[in-house]
Amino acid sequence: MTADPLLSVQNLTIDYIGAEADFRAVDDVSFDIAPGEVFGLAGESGCGKSTIAYAINRLHKPPALIRRGRILFEGQDVLDLDDRALREFRWSKVAMVFQSAMNSLNPVLRVEAQFHDLLKRHRGYSKEQSRERAAEMLRLVDIPPERLRDYPHQFSGGMRQRIVIAICMALDPKLVVMDEPTTALDVVVQREILQRIDELRRSRGFSVLFITHDLGLMVQFCDRIGIMLRGNLVEQGTSEQIYHRPQHEYTKQLWASFPSLHGHPVRLERASG
Amino acid sequence: MAFLFRRLGFYLAAFLAAATVNFFLPRLMPGDPIEIMFSSAGSDLSVENLEALKLTFGFVDGPLWQQYLTYLQSVFTGDLGRSIKYYPLAVTELLGRALIWTVGLMGTATLISFTLGTVLGIMAAWRRGSTFDVVFSVGAIMATSMPAMVLSLVALFFFGFELNWFPTGYAADPALDPAFSWQYVSSVVRHGILPVLTLSTVLTGGFLVTMRNNMINLLGEDYIVMARAKGLSDSRVMFWYAARNALLPTVSSLAIAIGTVLGGSLVTEVVFNYPGLGNTLYQAILARDYPVIQGQLLIMTLAMLTANFIVDISYVLLDPRLRSA
Amino acid sequence: MGAVLKSFAHNRKALTGLVIVAIIVALAIAAPWLTEYDPTRRVGRPHQPPSWDHWLGTTRIGQDVFARLLYGARTSLAVGFGAGLLITVVGTIFGILAGYKGGRTDEVISFFTNMVLVVPNLPLLLVLAAFIGQASPWVIALILGATSWAWGARVTRAETLSVKQKDFVKSAEMLGEPSWRIMLFEIFPNVISIVGINFVGSVIFAVITEATLEFLGLGDPKTVSWGMMLFNAQNASALQVGAWWDILSPCFALIALGAGLSLLNFAVDEVANPRLRTGNTLSRWSLLMRRGEGRL
Numbered sequence: 001m002t003a004d005p006l007l008s009v010q011n012l013t014i015d016y017i018g019a020e021a022d023f024r025a026v027d028d029v030s031f032d033i034a035p036g037e038v039f040g041l042a043g044e045s046g047c048g049k050s051t052i053a054y055a056i057n058r059l060h061k062p063p064a065l066i067r068r069g070r071i072l073f074e075g076q077d078v079l080d081l082d083d084r085a086l087r088e089f090r091w092s093k094v095a096m097v098f099q100s101a102m103n104s105l106n107p108v109l110r111v112e113a114q115f116h117d118l119l120k121r122h123r124g125y126s127k128e129q130s131r132e133r134a135a136e137m138l139r140l141v142d143i144p145p146e147r148l149r150d151y152p153h154q155f156s157g158g159m160r161q162r163i164v165i166a167i168c169m170a171l172d173p174k175l176v177v178m179d180e181p182t183t184a185l186d187v188v189v190q191r192e193i194l195q196r197i198d199e200l201r202r203s204r205g206f207s208v209l210f211i212t213h214d215l216g217l218m219v220q221f222c223d224r225i226g227i228m229l230r231g232n233l234v235e236q237g238t239s240e241q242i243y244h245r246p247q248h249e250y251t252k253q254l255w256a257s258f259p260s261l262h263g264h265p266v267r268l269e270r271a272s273g
Numbered sequence: 274m275a276f277l278f279r280r281l282g283f284y285l286a287a288f289l290a291a292a293t294v295n296f297f298l299p300r301l302m303p304g305d306p307i308e309i310m311f312s313s314a315g316s317d318l319s320v321e322n323l324e325a326l327k328l329t330f331g332f333v334d335g336p337l338w339q340q341y342l343t344y345l346q347s348v349f350t351g352d353l354g355r356s357i358k359y360y361p362l363a364v365t366e367l368l369g370r371a372l373i374w375t376v377g378l379m380g381t382a383t384l385i386s387f388t389l390g391t392v393l394g395i396m397a398a399w400r401r402g403s404t405f406d407v408v409f410s411v412g413a414i415m416a417t418s419m420p421a422m423v424l425s426l427v428a429l430f431f432f433g434f435e436l437n438w439f440p441t442g443y444a445a446d447p448a449l450d451p452a453f454s455w456q457y458v459s460s461v462v463r464h465g466i467l468p469v470l471t472l473s474t475v476l477t478g479g480f481l482v483t484m485r486n487n488m489i490n491l492l493g494e495d496y497i498v499m500a501r502a503k504g505l506s507d508s509r510v511m512f513w514y515a516a517r518n519a520l521l522p523t524v525s526s527l528a529i530a531i532g533t534v535l536g537g538s539l540v541t542e543v544v545f546n547y548p549g550l551g552n553t554l555y556q557a558i559l560a561r562d563y564p565v566i567q568g569q570l571l572i573m574t575l576a577m578l579t580a581n582f583i584v585d586i587s588y589v590l591l592d593p594r595l596r597s598a
Numbered sequence: 599m600g601a602v603l604k605s606f607a608h609n610r611k612a613l614t615g616l617v618i619v620a621i622i623v624a625l626a627i628a629a630p631w632l633t634e635y636d637p638t639r640r641v642g643r644p645h646q647p648p649s650w651d652h653w654l655g656t657t658r659i660g661q662d663v664f665a666r667l668l669y670g671a672r673t674s675l676a677v678g679f680g681a682g683l684l685i686t687v688v689g690t691i692f693g694i695l696a697g698y699k700g701g702r703t704d705e706v707i708s709f710f711t712n713m714v715l716v717v718p719n720l721p722l723l724l725v726l727a728a729f730i731g732q733a734s735p736w737v738i739a740l741i742l743g744a745t746s747w748a749w750g751a752r753v754t755r756a757e758t759l760s761v762k763q764k765d766f767v768k769s770a771e772m773l774g775e776p777s778w779r780i781m782l783f784e785i786f787p788n789v790i791s792i793v794g795i796n797f798v799g800s801v802i803f804a805v806i807t808e809a810t811l812e813f814l815g816l817g818d819p820k821t822v823s824w825g826m827m828l829f830n831a832q833n834a835s836a837l838q839v840g841a842w843w844d845i846l847s848p849c850f851a852l853i854a855l856g857a858g859l860s861l862l863n864f865a866v867d868e869v870a871n872p873r874l875r876t877g878n879t880l881s882r883w884s885l886l887m888r889r890g891e892g893r894l
Binding site for chain 2: 611712715720722724725726729730806807809810813814815816828837838840842845852857861880
C-alpha cells in the first residue's frame with residue numbers, strides 16, 4: 001500500500017458475552033482498505049463478516065463486546081470517539097447498505113422524511129434543502145423525484161434498495177459498507193444494483209466494503225478479497241490471486257463447491273482502475 | 274377505506290349476535306320464559322303494560338322467527354323496553370344516564386393508563402436489562418394480576434374510610450345539583466379521583482408490558498440499525514423509528530383491552546357506588562330486572578364496538594400501509 | 599424439554615410464583631387440619647376482630663373468617679384451574695384447527711372467534727349468570743369455558759401458522775400422515791409454550807372472574823369461596839363498620855394467588871420468548887465493561 005489506507009482494521013477481536021461462556025465472533029482480524037478500493041469479505045453465515053461491518057460504525061449493542069483491536073479511519077481510531085463525535089462520524093464518513101431491502105426503511109415515514117432527518121442532523125438543512133438534495137440523490141439511482149412523498153411499501157424491493165443507496169450517497173461518504181446488499185433480490189435486479197454501485201463508485205470515488213457469501217459474485221466485483229472462517233481471516237489477496245491461486249484449504253473448498261469450476265472459466269468483467 | 278367498511282360490517286354482525294343471545298336466553302332456560310322475564314314485576318304492572326312489554330321482547334303469537342324479527346325491530350328502533358323496578362322508566366333512558374358516568378370513568382382511566390403505560394414501556398424497552406426495566410416490568414405484572422375489584426376495595430378502605438382523604442361514594446356530592454358550576458365540577462373531580470386512579474393502576478401495567486414487548490421485538494429490525502448508523506440521536510431513533518412502529522400492535526391490543534377495561538370499570542363502580550352502568554346493572558341483578566339486564570348487554574356491546582371502531586380509525590391513521598390498500 | 603425445565607428452575611420469578619401457588623394449594627388441601635371450625639356454621643359473635651380464637655375474626659353472622667378463607671381457597675382454586683383448563687382446551691382446539699386447516703375452516707372459526715372476542719366479556723357473563731339464577735361454582739366454570747376461549751384461540755392460531763411452515767410438518771404431510779395426527783403430534787407439541795401461557799392466563803382470569811361474578815351477587819349463597827366472602831362482607835357493610843378483616847382477607851388472598859400465577863406466567867413467557875427476558879442478563883457484560891476488558 002503506497003498511500004495511507006482509508007480504513008485500517010487492526011487485530012480486531014469481538015466477543016458475544018453469554019451468561020456463562022463467551023462466543024468469539026471475530027478473532028484477531030486485520031485488513032486495510034485503500035481509498036477508492038472495493039474490498040470483499042467472503043465466508044459462510046456466522047463467520048463474523050457482518051460483525052465486522054457493524055463494528056466500523058460501532059453499531060453493536062450488548063452482549064457484543066470489542067475485546068481488542070483498533071479500527072482506524074483516516075488515521076483516527078473509531079473506537080476512541082466520544083458519543084458526539086461518533087454520531088457525526090456515522091454516515092458522513094461511513095454509510096451502510098443492509099441485506100433486507102424490505103426492512104431498511106422506516107415503514108411509517110415518507111422517503112423525503114428519511115432523507116431530511118439525516119440532512120438536518122448532519123448539515124442543518126431545511127426541508128426545502130433536503131428535498132433538493134434528496135431529489136438529486138434519487139436521480140443518481142434512476143428514481144423519479146416525484147416519488148419523494150411516497151412511503152417505502154409503495155416501492156418494489158429493488159427500488160427500495162436503490163433508495164437506500166441514494167440515502168447512502170447523501171453525505172458523500174468515503175466508505176460504503178454493503179452487507180449482502182443483493183441477496184434478497186432476484187438475479188437481474190442484483191446485476192443492475194451492482195452495476196449502479198460500481199458506476200457511482202467510480203464517479204464519486206468512495207471505497208466499498210462488500211460482504212457476501214457468494215464468492216463468484218465477489219470475484220467479479222472486488223479488487224481485493226478476504227476469506228473468513230469462524231471468526232478468522234484465513235486468506236487475503238487480490239481477486240486474481242484468490243481466484244487462480246487460492247492458498248488456504250477453506251478457500252479451495254469454497255471454490256470446489258461452485259459447479260462452474262468444471263465448466264468454462266468465469267470472466268472477470270470488472271473494468272480496470 | 275375498504276378496511277373500515279369491512280370492520281363496520283363485522284361490528285354489525287357482532288351486535289346482531291349479542292341481540293340474538295338476548296333473544297334466546299330466556300327461551301332456553303327451564304320454565305316459562307315470560308314468567309322468568311317478568312315475574313319480578315309481580316302484580317305491579319297492569320295487563321296492558323305487561324302486554325306492551327311482552328311485545329317489545331318478541332313474546333308475540335307466532336313462530337319463532339317472527340318473534341325474533343319483532344325483537345330485532347324493537348332493538349333497532351332503540352326500544353329496549355322498560356325497567357320493571359323503575360317502571361315506566363325506559364331502559365334506554367336509565368342506561369343512558371349511567372352510560373355518561375361510565376364513559377367518563379373508563380375514558381379517563383384508559384387515557385391515563387395508556388399514555389403512562391406506553392411511555393414507561395418505551396423507556397423500559399430502551400433501557401433493556403437495567404434496574405429501571407426490571408423494576409417497572411415486574412411491577413407492571415404484579416399490578417395487572419390484581420383484580421380491579423380487589424384493588425378498589427383496598428383503596429376504598431385505606432384512602433376512603435381509614436385516612437378519609439377521598440369521598441367514599443357517588444359521582445359528586447349528593448347535596449349539589451348538576452350544573453357547570455365550579456362547585457359541582459370540582460366535586461365530580463374529587464369523587465372521581467379514587468375510582469379513576471384505582472382503575473388506571475390495574476390497566477397501566479398491561480399497556481406497559483405490551484409496549485415494552487412490542488418495542489423489544491422490533492429493536493433488532495434493520496431500519497432501527499440503519500437509523501442509528503445514520504447518526505441520528507438516541508431519542509429520535511427511539512421515538513420516530515422504534516416507538517412509532519411499536520405503537521401499531523400496541524394500539525390494536527388496545528382494542529382487545531377495552532373489554533377488560535369495561536369489566537374492571539363495572540366492578541370499580543359497584544365498589545365506589547359510582548352511578549355508572551356497573552352500579553345500575555348491579556342493582557338490576559339484585560332486583561332481577563331482566564329488561565335492564567338484557568339492555569345493558571346491548572348497550573355495552575354497542576359501546577365496545579364503537580370504541581373498537583375508533584381504534585380502527587386510529588390504526589388507519591397511524592399505519593400508512595393501510596391507507597393505500 | 600429438559601433444557602426448558604432447567605431454565606425454568608433457574609428463573610427466580612418462576613420459582614417465586616410456583617412457591618406462592620404451591621403454598622396456597624397446600625393450605626387449601628390442609629384446611630381441615632388447620633382449623634377446627636366449620637366454615638358455614640355460626641361459631642362466634644358477629645364481626646369480632648382477629649383474636650386467638652378466631653385468627654382472622656368473624657363475619658357478620660359469626661362465621662370464622664380464617665376457616666372460610668381456607669375452605670374458600672378450595673373452591674376458588676378448583677374453579678380457577680377447572681375453568682382455566684376448559685378455556686385452554688377449547689381455545690387450543692379452535693386455534694390449531696383454524697391455523698392448520700386454513701381455507702374455509704379458518705374463515706369460519708376466525709369469524710366466530712373475532713365475534714366472541716369483540717362482545718364484551720363481563721356483560722355477557724352477567725346476562726348469562728343472571729338468567730341461570732344462583733350459579734354454583736361449577737356452572738360458573740362452565741360458562742367461563744364457553745365464552746372466554748377466544749383470545750387463546752387467536753394466539754394459538756397465530757403460532758400454528760408459523761409452525762405449519764416448518765420442514766418436519768411438511769415432511770409429515772408428504773409421508774401421508776392424516777391431518778389429525780399431524781395436528782396432535784407435530785403441531786401441538788410445538789405450540790405448547792403458547793398453550794402454557796394461555797393456560798396460566800386463563801386460570802388467573804377464571805379466578806378473578808368467578809370472584810367478580812359472586813361479588814356482584816350472581817353466585818349461589820351456599821358457596822364458600824373468596825368471591826362469596828366479598829359479597830357477604832360488602833352486603834354487611836363491612837367497610838363502613840370498620841370490619842376490615844372481613845373484607846380484606848379474601849382481598850389479599852386473591853392478590854397473593856394472582857401475583858403467584860402472574861409471576862409463573864411471566865416466566866413461561868420468557869422461556870418461550872427469550873428476547874423478552876427481564877432481569878440481569880447483562881450482568882457479566884457489565885462486569886467486563888467496568889473492568890475495562892472491552893468496549894463497544
